[in-house]
Amino acid sequence: MKREEKKARILSAAESLMAARHWSEIKLDEVAERAGVGKGTLYLYFRDKKDLFFQVVFSGFDALCSGIAGHSCEDTTFAVYLRETCAEISTFFANRRAVFQSMQNEEARIFECGGRLQEAWLQHRRRLVDAVGGVLELGQQQGVLRDDVPPPVLANFLLGMLRTRARDLADADPSYRSHDFILEMFLHGAGSGQRRKRDQAFSNQAIS
Amino acid sequence: MKREEKKARILSAAESLMAARHWSEIKLDEVAERAGVGKGTLYLYFRDKKDLFFQVVFSGFDALCSGIAGHSCEDTTFAVYLRETCAEISTFFANRRAVFQSMQNEEARIFECGGRLQEAWLQHRRRLVDAVGGVLELGQQQGVLRDDVPPPVLANFLLGMLRTRARDLADADPSYRSHDFILEMFLHGAGSGQRRKRDQAFSNQAIS
Amino acid sequence: MKREEKKARILSAAESLMAARHWSEIKLDEVAERAGVGKGTLYLYFRDKKDLFFQVVFSGFDALCSGIAGHSCEDTTFAVYLRETCAEISTFFANRRAVFQSMQNEEARIFECGGRLQEAWLQHRRRLVDAVGGVLELGQQQGVLRDDVPPPVLANFLLGMLRTRARDLADADPSYRSHDFILEMFLHGAGSGQRRKRDQAFSNQAIS
Amino acid sequence: MKREEKKARILSAAESLMAARHWSEIKLDEVAERAGVGKGTLYLYFRDKKDLFFQVVFSGFDALCSGIAGHSCEDTTFAVYLRETCAEISTFFANRRAVFQSMQNEEARIFECGGRLQEAWLQHRRRLVDAVGGVLELGQQQGVLRDDVPPPVLANFLLGMLRTRARDLADADPSYRSHDFILEMFLHGAGSGQRRKRDQAFSNQAIS
DNA sequence: TATGAATGAGCGTTCATTCAT
DNA sequence: CATGAATGAACGCTCATTCAT
Numbered sequence: 001m002k003r004e005e006k007k008a009r010i011l012s013a014a015e016s017l018m019a020a021r022h023w024s025e026i027k028l029d030e031v032a033e034r035a036g037v038g039k040g041t042l043y044l045y046f047r048d049k050k051d052l053f054f055q056v057v058f059s060g061f062d063a064l065c066s067g068i069a070g071h072s073c074e075d076t077t078f079a080v081y082l083r084e085t086c087a088e089i090s091t092f093f094a095n096r097r098a099v100f101q102s103m104q105n106e107e108a109r110i111f112e113c114g115g116r117l118q119e120a121w122l123q124h125r126r127r128l129v130d131a132v133g134g135v136l137e138l139g140q141q142q143g144v145l146r147d148d149v150p151p152p153v154l155a156n157f158l159l160g161m162l163r164t165r166a167r168d169l170a171d172a173d174p175s176y177r178s179h180d181f182i183l184e185m186f187l188h189g190a191g192s193g194q195r196r197k198r199d200q201a202f203s204n205q206a207i208s
Numbered sequence: 209m210k211r212e213e214k215k216a217r218i219l220s221a222a223e224s225l226m227a228a229r230h231w232s233e234i235k236l237d238e239v240a241e242r243a244g245v246g247k248g249t250l251y252l253y254f255r256d257k258k259d260l261f262f263q264v265v266f267s268g269f270d271a272l273c274s275g276i277a278g279h280s281c282e283d284t285t286f287a288v289y290l291r292e293t294c295a296e297i298s299t300f301f302a303n304r305r306a307v308f309q310s311m312q313n314e315e316a317r318i319f320e321c322g323g324r325l326q327e328a329w330l331q332h333r334r335r336l337v338d339a340v341g342g343v344l345e346l347g348q349q350q351g352v353l354r355d356d357v358p359p360p361v362l363a364n365f366l367l368g369m370l371r372t373r374a375r376d377l378a379d380a381d382p383s384y385r386s387h388d389f390i391l392e393m394f395l396h397g398a399g400s401g402q403r404r405k406r407d408q409a410f411s412n413q414a415i416s
Numbered sequence: 417m418k419r420e421e422k423k424a425r426i427l428s429a430a431e432s433l434m435a436a437r438h439w440s441e442i443k444l445d446e447v448a449e450r451a452g453v454g455k456g457t458l459y460l461y462f463r464d465k466k467d468l469f470f471q472v473v474f475s476g477f478d479a480l481c482s483g484i485a486g487h488s489c490e491d492t493t494f495a496v497y498l499r500e501t502c503a504e505i506s507t508f509f510a511n512r513r514a515v516f517q518s519m520q521n522e523e524a525r526i527f528e529c530g531g532r533l534q535e536a537w538l539q540h541r542r543r544l545v546d547a548v549g550g551v552l553e554l555g556q557q558q559g560v561l562r563d564d565v566p567p568p569v570l571a572n573f574l575l576g577m578l579r580t581r582a583r584d585l586a587d588a589d590p591s592y593r594s595h596d597f598i599l600e601m602f603l604h605g606a607g608s609g610q611r612r613k614r615d616q617a618f619s620n621q622a623i624s
Numbered sequence: 625m626k627r628e629e630k631k632a633r634i635l636s637a638a639e640s641l642m643a644a645r646h647w648s649e650i651k652l653d654e655v656a657e658r659a660g661v662g663k664g665t666l667y668l669y670f671r672d673k674k675d676l677f678f679q680v681v682f683s684g685f686d687a688l689c690s691g692i693a694g695h696s697c698e699d700t701t702f703a704v705y706l707r708e709t710c711a712e713i714s715t716f717f718a719n720r721r722a723v724f725q726s727m728q729n730e731e732a733r734i735f736e737c738g739g740r741l742q743e744a745w746l747q748h749r750r751r752l753v754d755a756v757g758g759v760l761e762l763g764q765q766q767g768v769l770r771d772d773v774p775p776p777v778l779a780n781f782l783l784g785m786l787r788t789r790a791r792d793l794a795d796a797d798p799s800y801r802s803h804d805f806i807l808e809m810f811l812h813g814a815g816s817g818q819r820r821k822r823d824q825a826f827s828n829q830a831i832s
Numbered sequence: 833t834a835t836g837a838a839t840g841a842g843c844g845t846t847c848a849t850t851c852a853t
Numbered sequence: 854c855a856t857g858a859a860t861g862a863a864c865g866c867t868c869a870t871t872c873a874t
Contacts, residue, residue: 003833022230022232024230024232024233025232027867027868027869028868028869028870029868029869032836037834037835038834038835038836039835039836039869039870040834040835040836040870040871040872041833041834041835043869043870043871044833044834048869048870049869049870129376136398144399145398145399146398146399149384149393149398150380150381150384152380153377153380153381153384154398156372156376156377156380157369157372157393157398158398159372159376160368160369160371160372160376161365161368161369163368164364164365164367164368168337168364168367168368169361169364172358172360172361172364173358173361176357176358176361185357185365185397186397186398187397187398187399188396188397188399189393189394189395189396189397189399190344190353190354190357190362190365190366190394190395191352191353191354191395191396191397211858214858214859235842235843235844236843236844236845237843237844240861245859245860246859246860246861247844247845247860247861248845248846248847248859248860248861249858249859249860250845251844251845251846252858252859256844256845257843257844257845419837422837422838438646438648440646440648440649441648443863443864443865444864444865444866445864445865448840453838453839454838454839454840455839455840455865455866456838456839456840456866456867456868457837457838457839458866459866459867460837460838464865464866465864465865465866545792552814560815561814561815562814562815565800565809565814566796566797566800568796569793569796569797569800570814572788572792572793572796573785573788573809573814574814575788575792576784576785576787576788576792577781577784577785579784580780580781580783580784584753584780584783584784585777585780588774588776588777588780589774589777592773592774592777601773601781601813602813602814602815603813603814603815604812604813604815605809605810605811605812605813605814605815606760606769606770606773606778606781606782606810606811607768607769607770607810607811607812607813627854651846651847651848652847652848652849653847653848656857661855661856662855662856662857663848663849663856663857664849664850664851664855664856664857665854665855665856667848667849667850668854668855672848672849673848673849
């Protein structure tokens with residue numbers, strides 16, 4: 001237990017540093033100091049620097065994917081289900097924003113590590129896309145979502161919009177940062193569409 | 209002339225390397241070798257490493273913004289105009305993909321350079337958003353785009369979707385990578401909307 | 417204890433190298449090798465190259481000044497006292513000859529370090545002059561030294577003669593290198609001796 | 625002639641820079657700029673950096689030695705002759721102070737150039753000592769100077785005192801900086817004067 | 833187990849020297 | 854002759870990693 005706690009302290013320290021700087025610009029001295037352990041101690045818990053940051057990046061990620069894939073909308077409507085999914089994802093990335101603001105750029109080449117880590121990241125990413133895709137597929141089956149586009153493609157767009165919200169709209173008016181607005185954009189787009197009956201389903205309670 | 213050419217060679221070499229790795233992981237020896245010049249030569253054209261990568265990042269960016277802002281849709285429909293704008297942006301980022309795949313992560317802290325570079329990037333980003341926002345405002349005036357959302361917010365979403373296409377849909381079916389599809393998603397969203405009269409304007413000729 | 421010893425090893429290595437070359441021509445690799453430590457180790461004990469050489473130069477100097485100022489001739493004659501002082505100074509500079517042969521040129525601009533180091537050196541030098549001046553003042557009080565010249569001026573001449581001995585007379589006959597001879601010259605000069613009519617010849621017009 | 629003038633410009637530029645910094649800290653760019661010539665031009669007049677500074681150091685030195693050796697006191701008294709010699713030396717070093725303040729430290733190892741330059745310097749130095757020694761020998765012959773000390777030894781002391789004046793007494797009262805005072809000290813020393821019983825106190829045991 | 837002093841490979845930067853113009 | 858752009862060897866300094874305690 002003591003052991004796991006110390007490891008967590010290190011991971012946490014590294015994570016907070018990765019919020020602000022690229023991993024190759026972070027010194028292990030800093031990590032050790034912030035974690036309150038000796039520098040040598042790091043090597044008792046992690047093979048090397050790369051391993052440490054690797055673990056920072058992926059710890060928790062799997063849980064997120066499982067969480068999304070594990071839920072089901074049986075006991076609620078798809079609309080609510082989708083919004084909850086968005087909230088879950090947003091919360092996850094917000095909490096780990098530090099890391100993933102550094103990460104999202106790296107998606108295609110994380111750590112440039114000859115491929116092994118890159119592979120790992122792509123795999124993880126795919127897992128998330130699949131999990132979200134699974135949710136969206138339900139929407140298609142219920143006729144709420146267009147079915148001329150594969151769920152993973154839709155999932156990528158949705159994730160992209162969440163990212164836009166998190167990163168590019170940080171300073172925008174709060175009303176444009178609500179999950180409802182995001183979902184409204186996701187579902188109906190930017191067109192003027194007089195059709196717009198404004199899905200009631202998406203304007204109930206706000207989650208976050 | 210000769211001088212500018214050499215500088216361009218260096219910028220190009222650096223750019224191609226930045227495609228694959230974070231700038232702090234790129235050795236100036238590599239840049240020099242790939243550019244076919246001596247290492248010392250770099251310092252004839254750039255103050256230091258930071259300055260080199262800074263120039264890589266921003267060279268061309270201003271031209272893009274001006275280009276977008278400079279056009280007008282007087283001699284064409286908004287739909288065509290918008291698609292051309294997208295094509296312009298896509299081409300730009302595709303050509304400089306190397307750099308901007310590294311960059312987009314950095315948006316919030318490029319080079320972590322105490323703020324000066326960060327400032328510069330944010331300013332540039334805002335310029336692009338404004339230019340695109342200008343285009344979208346036209347769409348609002350013509351009643352093609354919803355006017356309950358400020359143009360810059362819409363611009364961010366559009367840019368986000370272009371990014372999604374460039375980065376997350378690299379392996380998707382080509383039909384989901386066309387400008388027309390992107391714009392279709394942008395305008396009408398992922399909803400099933402029986403409304404869907406499928407804007408004719410966007411299904412004519414493909415540009416890229 | 418171990419720590420101080422290692423620092424001493426480094427200082428000693430640097431000192432011996434400074435004996436032969438100007439500090440800007442000495443590589444830290446050399447210092448490290450000669451000290452039998454890794455290059456990085458240098459930076460555990462010294463902020464940077466300048467700091468290292470700075471410490472080489474001044475370590476021990478203060479002790480010398482205090483030593484000279486602290487003695488007194490109460491329990492001996494002034495003559496013996498003065499000779500002991502000379503011996504002390506000579507020994508110090510002989511031991512650190514390496515350094516000070518490099519230093520004496522620098523007196524006016526050591527390390528050209530924008531003034532801070534220069535200041536330091538001048539202060540140290542002045543301290544030595546004052547200490548020696550204090551000794552000579554005793555000689556004046558006892559009527560052994562002329563009192564028409566301020567002690568610091570006399571001190572400078574004495575130190576200059578010791579320097580002449582150490583540097584210019586290295587190859588001269590040993591009899592001209594003894595403290596006694598130096599002091600004899602200091603006290604009575606090069607004149608033949610019918611003297612003290614205050615050579616009219618030398619007090620006419622000034623040239624420069 | 626044009627050629628010689630350009631060379632002189634370069635030498636002069638180098639000399640003025642050597643006044644303030646050690647030669648290894650002076651960039652050839654600086655020399656070229658200050659001389660108003662291209663950097664490549666330096667290599668038309670000097671084999672390399674060492675050669676340039678070598679020539680800076682010794683140009684004029686030979687002329688000084690010849691001048692001193694060439695005069696004679698036939699048409700004047702020894703006292704006047706000696707003072708003129710001092711003035712000549714002082715003027716020379718004052719004019720070239722820049723260089724020689726850097727040099728005097730180097731006497732024993734100039735340029736650390738494996739010996740060739742060092743040799744050259746020692747040879748030059750010896751030449752000056754001999755020239756001055758020649759003058760002082762005249763003083764011995766005329767009974768004005770003690771003849772129990774070889775002229776070169778006396779010459780070294782005299783030169784040392786001139787150096788003391790130039791370097792250590794820069795801030796002293798002007799009266800202690802006149803040639804007359806220097807010569808007075810040189811001839812009669814710092815003793816009070818009842819003297820020439822050859823202080824017993826100073827001829828006992830040697831310390832070092 | 834935990835530490836941090838020690839290490840040395842590696843990198844950014846400088847600058848004497850060359851050579852095409 | 855004159856130039857200054859180009860070069861690359863060299864050096865100061867950093868920091869991931871090891872290991873004696």
